[in-house]
Amino acid sequence: MTDKKEKVYAYVSTILLIGSFCSAGFLILGLGMFFLQTHPHNHLQDLIRPCFSNIFSNLLRGKPTAIVNLGILLMVLTPLLRVVVAVFSFLAERDFRYATIAFGVMLILLFTIVANLF
């Protein structure tokens, strides 16, 4: 029992770390490319706002702001991932009460994402 509990904590902690470091990596890359490629004041008007629908097409075209957006999205999605992991680890612990609660939080987040990003 305690063994499994240890695992939950370890997983959650690792996800938080990986998420933030990957995100920081994308940010450095994207911002670096942006300032190297363009004059800082040039393209401020036609910036791409982060959004699921356009991010991938712009990524393929190698737009620096799209990479920055990916970093931002990754950071914002990390908490969701954290909640999803919590759901499964509570299930693995057979702690159904808290699995349901975590599932509720996940639903709220998912609903917000779907309602706002598409």
Added chain:
Amino acid sequence: MIVGGILAGLLGSVLGLGGGVLIIPMLTLVFGVPMREAIGASLVCVIATSSGAASLYVKKRLTDIRLGMTLELATTLGAVVGGVIAGIMRPQILSILFSSLLAYTAWTMLRRKPDGSRGDETRTASNFDNRDGSYNITHLPLGMGASFFAGNISGLLGVGGGIIKVPVMYLLMRVPLKTAVATSNFMIGVTASAGAFVYFSRGEIHPLVAGSTMLGVFFGATLGSRLLPKIKAEYLKKAFVFVLLYLSLEMLFKGLGLHLLF
């Protein structure tokens, strides 16, 4: 902005404030970023600080994930509602509201006793599991209500809301202080994430503003948590009360000044 972010992250983690309280005045007053874009950027930064600090706290077993999840039900809903309301409100009103939040933060910092006298050290991390009955949570419904309000503030003004959640958990729900701080930190990320999506949909998350500030905050906060054990923050905190009060006034004038122009 990256430098500003580093400063905000560093100061925030040393002073025990969420970054938002510092990031929003910096972006709006120094860089002239519109209020709602500043809030959006701040929400993203708050997630970054929370993830960084929370991973540390979770590793140290200070976080009560079960309590956190339960309260998150309320905070995420609150954040979504707050984010939607922020979209309807005039930026000037947001600015004035933010000014009062700054004043409140300054007031709590002034009242806070030095770290040494908190006296919660008797409860160690190993028995922090509410189901084992090592501490009993009281007033859960009230706590949920307060959490909804905290989430509301978070979504509305782009801060973490720890300034509300920690006292609620500690004083109302009788959670040990260290656990309250760690659990609040854990919740902040999820709460701010819910709020951030609302700002995403309105296109109020500016990639360069949010990106550079967040990068700065990320490094500032990491640096700050390393430095924290080595420095005496007490005098800094006292001095900082005045900075907060000053910022509060500035935000108030900004809100009122713009209001007069329209």
